[in-house]
Structures are given as C-alpha cells and as structure tokens.
Amino acid sequence: MPITTSRTDTGVVTVTVDYPPVNALPSTAWFELADTITAAGADPATHVVVLRAQGRGFNAGVDIKEMQASEGFDALIAANHGCAAAFGAVYDCAVPVVVAVNGFCVGGGIGLVGNADVIVAAEGAVFGLPEVDRGALGAATHLARLVPQHMMRTLYYTAQNVTAEQLLHFGSVYRVVPGDELDDAAAEVAEQIAAKDTRVIRAAKAAINHIDPVDVKTSYRLEQGYTFELNLAGVADEHRDAFVATGKALNTGGRA
Numbered sequence: 001m002p003i004t005t006s007r008t009d010t011g012v013v014t015v016t017v018d019y020p021p022v023n024a025l026p027s028t029a030w031f032e033l034a035d036t037i038t039a040a041g042a043d044p045a046t047h048v049v050v051l052r053a054q055g056r057g058f059n060a061g062v063d064i065k066e067m068q069a070s071e072g073f074d075a076l077i078a079a080n081h082g083c084a085a086a087f088g089a090v091y092d093c094a095v096p097v098v099v100a101v102n103g104f105c106v107g108g109g110i111g112l113v114g115n116a117d118v119i120v121a122a123e124g125a126v127f128g129l130p131e132v133d134r135g136a137l138g139a140a141t142h143l144a145r146l147v148p149q150h151m152m153r154t155l156y157y158t159a160q161n162v163t164a165e166q167l168l169h170f171g172s173v174y175r176v177v178p179g180d181e182l183d184d185a186a187a188e189v190a191e192q193i194a195a196k197d198t199r200v201i202r203a204a205k206a207a208i209n210h211i212d213p214v215d216v217k218t219s220y221r222l223e224q225g226y227t228f229e230l231n232l233a234g235v236a237d238e239h240r241d242a243f244v245a246t247g248k249a250l251n252t253g254g255r256a
Contacts, residue, residue: 003032005040011047011198012190013040018054025108026063027075030082034089041093047194047201049093050186051112052100058125061107064134068237068244076231080138080224087111087142088217091209094202096193100186101125101164102179107139114142115216117205118193119172120186121164122179128161135239137226141219146172 006014015036019025025033040049053059062079086108090097096117105113105127113119113127127146131137144152147162147170155162167173177185193201230236 002029003036005036007046008194010191010194011045012050012187012194013043013046013048014050014052015040016052016054017059020055022056022060022104023053023058023109024060024063025082026066027078027082030062030079030086030108034082034085037086037089037093037097041095041097044198046095047196047198048095048190049097050100050190051090051097051116052183052186053102055103057103057109058099058101058105059107059109059112060104061109061130064240065244068240073231076228076236080227083108083111083138084217084220084224087115087220091115091216094205095198096201096205098186098190098193100182101127102182104128104161106130106161107134110139110146111142111220114139114145118174118189119146119167120175120177120182120189121167121173122182123164123176124179125164125176126161127164127167128159129156130159132157133159133239134243135230135236137230138220138223140223141214141216144214145216146170 002019004016017023017033019029037049040046067075067079090112098118098120099113099116101113101119101121103125105125107130110127110129129139129143140152140156143155146167147155164173164176168176174189175185
C-alpha cells in the first residue's frame with residue numbers, strides 16, 4: 001500500500017509514504033495522507049505521529065505528469081487543495097508530528113516538513129523549492145519556518161537546495177544522522193515525547209499553534225492564488241510541459 005501505518009504499544013503511530021520512484025504524490029494521495037494523519041491524531045491512544053517515506057527520498061511534491069495529462073484546471077485545483085489539506089493535517093494534528101527525512105524533500109515536501117513539530121534528517125538530505133522552475137509558487141510560508149528570511153528568499157528565487165547539515169546549523173532540524181540510523185533517531189525522540197502525559201502534550205500542541213506568529217494555512221492559500229494566476233496566463237503550462245518532456249527547467253533566456 002502506498003500509505004501505511006503502524007503503531008507501538010507506547011502510542012507512537014508511524015505513517016509511511018511509498019510512491020515510487022520519487023514519492024511525487026498524485027492529488028488523491030495528498031488527501032489520503034491528510035486523512036491518515038488527522039485520524040491518527042484524533043485517536044486518544046496516539047501520543048506522537050512519525051511521518052516517514054520509503055525509497056529514494058522523502059517527498060518530491062506533486063505529480064506533475066498527472067497534472068499535464070489532464071485537461072483544464074481540475075487536476076491543478078485537486079493538487080492544490082490536496083496539498084493544503086495535507087500540510088494543514090500535519091499542523092493541526094492533535095499530537096506532535098515528527099518527520100524523518102531521507103534523500104530529498106522538495107516542493108510539497110517542504111510544506112509537510114515546515115509544518116511538523118520535530119525534524120530528523122539523514123546525512124546529505126536536501127530540502128528545496130523548485131517551484132519557480134515549474135512556473136508555480138507555494139510553500140515559501142513553510143520554507144520560512146526552516147531558514148532565516150533572506151536565505152528563504154534566495155533559495156526561493158534561485159530554486160537552490162539547502163542541506164540537512166545547514167538546517168541543523170539554523171536550528172530547524174533537531175538531528176542529522178547516518179541514513180541507516182534515521183528511523184531509530186526519529187523513534188527515539190518520538191518515544192521521549194510519548195512518555196509524557198499525553199493530556200499535557202496535546203494541550204501544549206494546541207497552545208503552541210495558537211501563539212504561532214504566522215497563520216500558515218492562510219498564507220499558503222495566498223501563495224496558491226498567485227499560482228492560479230500563472231496558470232491562467234499559460235506560464236505554468238510552458239514550464240510543466242518542458243519539465244515533463246526533458247526533466248529540466250524551461251530555459252527562458254531571462255525573457256519577460
């Protein structure tokens with residue numbers, strides 16, 4: 001199954017995503033992931049949720065090939081709503097969410113990780129938003145939770161990646177470990193949280209969200225509005241078609 005769950009006796013629920021080859025999720029999977037995380041947190045027996053992925057990388061964002069194979073804007077709208085639902089589910093989950101990032105975390109993956117409570121990453125893992133190279137916008141809201149403001153802008157405009165080691169320096173990643181120790185590292189911090197009184201931890205999660213200086217859901221939807229404009233103008237299709245055809249960003253020669 002592409003999205004599966006497992007549970008320990010201590011109340012740690014692990015959600016595993018497995019969409020080969022790169023964990024680029026179709027729109028239905030984003031909604032399924034949202035429902036899975038929400039249901040896990042709603043269960044009073046759950047103390048912590050661990051979100052991890054199987055395969056080459058943690059998440060490669062939306063399935064652009066699915067989008068380009070569809071007529072009109074239905075696939076785009078479904079993907080945008082699905083991403084908003086999944087990002088929101090991580091943020092609103094009634095218990096803390098620990099993410100274990102392997103390989104790469106790009107595009108929509110930043111939305112998941114940026115809204116998580118604790119980030120553990122494998123050595124050499126990379127994080128980034130290639131959105132401008134795909135004719136889209138989005139998840140700057142979440143990238144800004146991982147790096148300082150001017151670094152976020154630089155990474156966003158250039159579509160460059162930042163490494164797990166750099167994020168450890170910025171303080172947004174809790175631990176960076178060898179790849180074969182990633183699951184154990186995520187489980188270790190999850191068990192530390194799970195050992196606390198879940199009534200207190202659930203209250204703490206709600207309190208921390210309420211004092212958050214940025215409304216992440218509203219700001220993300222604002223970003224998506226600009227993406228819709230780029231789609232209506234036909235700009236996004238140019239970039240996505242080029243990526244599907246060549247696997248590379250469209251070379252515009254800097255034209256306006």
